[in-house]
Amino acid sequence: MFAYYFRLAWLSIRKTPMMSALMVLAIAVGVGVAMTTLTLQYMMSKNPLAHKNEVLYSVQLDAWDPDQPAMNTTTHMPDLLTYQDASALLRSDIPLRQAAMHRFGGAVQVPDSEVPAHLADARVTGRDFFGMFDVPFLYGGPWSASADMEAVYQLVLGRALNDRLFNGDNSVGRTLMLDGKAFTVVGVIDHWELTPKVYDVTNGPLNDVEELFMPFGLHRALEISTWGNTNGWSEEEQNSYEDFLNSESTWLQYWVELPDAEARARYQQFLAGYIEQQQAQDRFQNKREHKYALSTPEQWLAINRVVSNDTKVLSLLSLAFLLVCVVNTVALLLAKFLRKAPEAGVRRALGASRGAIFAQHLIESGCIGLLGGALGIGLALLGLTGLDRLIPGQVDKVAQMDWLMLLAAVGLAILASLLAGLYPAWRIGRTNPAHYLKTQ
């Protein structure tokens, strides 16, 4: 029966090529536009750390101006921590893992190598970073634990940089010059991407993962300053690097891993205690309600509005757009089916049930939907490529469909066309056979 309906549908589509093409086009364009924007929204709102959402937390402390809350965050607390607070928190043994971090970079070169110096993006962080964010190692592993507190010249390379500098060999134990200082490679991580880059949305949620990682204990030895935001409110004199470290400037991301509710409660207590102790030293003097915050990756992405309003507006408008395309298809299908009413009348007279006529026409609209969907996926891929061309390097990570989105596109197309076919098919199913037999 199905096969027969499909043949009828195909015959009908071929009989009115212009009108069918118009309907296929309408569905295709609707699906294409909707899928382009929905893909952007879907990829932006992905939480790549969903599997650790219950245990990872971004830490915020409100060490900001007592008289004015920090701007630009939903929490009204600074996104970043001061160095003095970060170092104090690092001393806690409650979290299973924890790391303070910031963006950095430097010129890297292998001694006696032909490869020209290259300015690499780096992350200064703790050894726990790799375990917290499930970073896969290709060779070696993280640096020694002491490197988080004191100057140890070790680093971990990303795979691409290892390919560039060492031709992809196992470079563990090799020496690397970074800004003229010798470092030992202790590990090489495998290809690793985090989209959006949850641990540092301040510098851009679509930025690439850093090319190399260096230990947190090096700050004083190298007088490291951040390649990211430094925000301050206090008018304090900073005449030395030590002044900068002890200042109220905020510039560090801080993440902790708290395996269960008990650890979380203990850590909250620890933070409250730390703030109280600091208040005794004339810090945290604001009268605001919340003095600290722990946010899961999901909350952190929401707080920092990683899915922008623009993306949401586009998704909304594109769905309205798809609706227009569906309405358009309903009108055209209705016109087309009503024109075929005599045919349906004859079939009815020959004994076809109303349900059979309905099914036949619904299948016909489904076929149009399938064709439109296939074309729509093509259009969406074209659209995403176009966006990538329009603003190179800014959306490449989110302007791509995964298999789930492809499935969703097909589903959307069929749903749209069935929705479009429902009313016209019902109308034609109600054809009165007698009426058409008379005129024939």
Add this chain to the structure above:
Amino acid sequence: MWQTGPILRALWRNKAGALLVIIQMALTLAIVSNALTIIDERETMMNRPTGMADKELFSLTAYPSVKAPLDKGKVAYDLDRLRQLPGVIEATLINQIPMSGSGSSSGFRIGEAENDPDAQNTGANIYHASTTVLSALGLKLTKGRDFQPSDLYVWGGMGQADAPVAIISQRLANELYPDQDPIGKTITRGNGQMEIIGVVETMLGAWPEWSRAGNVVITPTFSTNTLLPRYLIRVQADRKAELMEQVRDLLLEIDPNRVILSMRTTEEYIHRVYSRDILMVALLKVCIAILALITALGITGLTVFWVNQRRKQVGTRRALGATKAAVVRHFLVENGLLCGVAMVVGTGLALALNGLLVQHYQLPPLPLPYLLGSLAALVVLGQLSALAPALKAAQISPATATRSV
């Protein structure tokens, strides 16, 4: 003459089709008018002048392979050699690239009053650059004087230090010293004071989407702690690509050990900094174009269908003496009536959608001209779409009426 009565009654008998056309046109109106509002908002923002000679500028970072304090003599030598390249207009060392989306800002107060709670206080971008910065960027000085070589302030300490003199943007001057001549007045940053010696007409600064974009302070400061020595170079616009190569070669010739990074034109930075808006505008424009096309094709398709359905009636009317023009008019009036209803419904939908966008996504309210413009465009679109089938209907021979009843 217009026969609205019979047309309306005919439409009433074919409710479903008419209703679908109305819904489609109303939705189109709602989407298009709101999309136009968003496009206009973004384009107005992107078209703001940066104050600089955008087309003539590019920048680079001359990163030393070994970290060391920046040498004033070496920078001066670099800049001198760059200026000697034919086609180079001016060059400057600068702490942040305007329009790059990356930069520094601070709070600024008027006067010397450190603890005066009533003193005006606002945020502004702060630029440290060579004394040639104004002509290098192409900024227009409207009041006061330009920097002189003797204004250069060399600073080797930590933290922020500014030269004792500054040139500020008119926007910042308006905010700090409304209705006063800012020349000779003082602005305070932290514990340091600067005397305003000049005002530039416009300079957009580092982040065009910042609420204080356009508040700018420029001081002739040379900081030896500069980690990323950046050069901004102004050249003849038509020779930019070629000069970018020459500049790279020249800088490497002077010091082969440094790394030349991030060599980009200011126009590239502008494109990058507005990338989200460019994306939004492009997507919305494509949507509007396709939507208009789909709606037009839909109306044409339906009118063709209606014409075919009514071949006999049209033939009969022609046989009874109706002119071709009357037939065309019939279909156009029919379309016009549908359009009219769609406009009323669509206006309501457009305002509702706009209300949603304003409330949840901080978008601008729908201006009346955009609504009226979209309405007019919709009428034209509808009439044009119905015209071809209507003209075809006029060709229906009166003899049709006599064929098989």
